[in-house]
Amino acid sequence: MRVIVVEDDPDVRGAVVAALRSAGFAVDEVANWSQADLSMSVNDYDCLILDRVLPEGDSADHLYQRRQAGMAVPAIMLTALDDISHRVEGLEAGADDYLTKPFSTDELVLRVRALCRRRTTMVPPILRVDDVTLDVARREVRRAGVLQMLTPKEFAVLETLLSRQPAVVTRTELIEHCWDERADPASNVVDVVVNQLRRKLGEPAVIFTTRGTGYWIGPPAGPP
Template identity: 55%
Template sequence: MRVLLVEDEPDLRAIIGSGLREAGFFVDQAGDWPTADELLARNAYACVVLDRLLPHGDSLDELQDRRRRGWSLPVLCLTALHTLDDRLAGFESGADDYLVKPFALPELVMRVRSLARRAQQRTPVFLRCADLELDLARREVRRAGVLLSLSPKELAVLHHLLAGTDRVVTKGELFSHCWDEFAEPSSNVVEAVVAGLRRKLGGPPLIHTVWGQGFRLTEAPAR
């Protein structure tokens, strides 16, 4: 799952970003709303972690305006403003959760995970193709009933391919959804992960290369 972190204090931004990545999230980072908007226009996120006080002012004003225009992305608001009135203002402005600084990183991770799960409520708990099954809640993959050991990156790529079963998924799409902004877009990074997935999934093959386009996950023979 991909998370956007909007925090203007560099050291705290680095700590939060590192903690979320260690918990298995893909994290993009911004220090202000203009940068955040550029990332929001390019990527799909499960959740936004939003510092309340940014260089352009109180984020609640911006958040409230976006909610009025139909913006529905889950938002966890971070702030040093801790009174009851401050917290109520956060929820009234459209925050889904509100965490006061200083906070414990494990609690932040737990809250982000909860919000991200809500954002994926429309996604089936199980994704299947032939005898391959992905349990999203447990983050477990089985082929013919056998539990497979996948890396977080392999799991993310497989999830995206399964969600798009029977359609061609481009390398650019996989990179955009499964790597964060700090990844180096080397020419073969996607192919390397897909190759590892193929080895672990075994036969008969389910991931097929569509030359010049990308990959298709399907139980049908390659075309």
């Protein structure tokens, strides 16, 4: 899942970004709405995390304008304004959730994950192919009932492949969805993670390659 953090305070932004990346999210970070608009014009995000008060003004006003223009990405607003009237204003402006400062980064991660799931409500809570199961809420992967210890990036790639099966997912799509702007699209990071997944999941293989395009996941009978 790929998210964007809009926060002008570098300390707060750093803590939020670190917590989200540790939880397996691909995170882009910006300091203002101008930079956010640029990023959102070229990237597809699963959630927007924004500070209520930015140098350009009240984020509630900016969010409302973008909602009116059709922006549908779920948004959670972070703020030191904890009066009930401020929370109402933020929600009425189009925020899907509202968290007051100081806040627990663990709670923020859970709220962001819930908003990301809300955007993909058609994805079932348990993703499965053959004897491989992925529990979206518990963040667990099992093969033949045995718990697999995956890194956050391996989990993200496997979740994407399972949610799109049996379609081929291109390397570019995996980069855009599972990595952030720090990733080099010309590198072999996708191939490395997929090979790690194959090794951990073992035989028979369930992840296949469509040469020159990308990867797909399916029963271990081989590509169609």
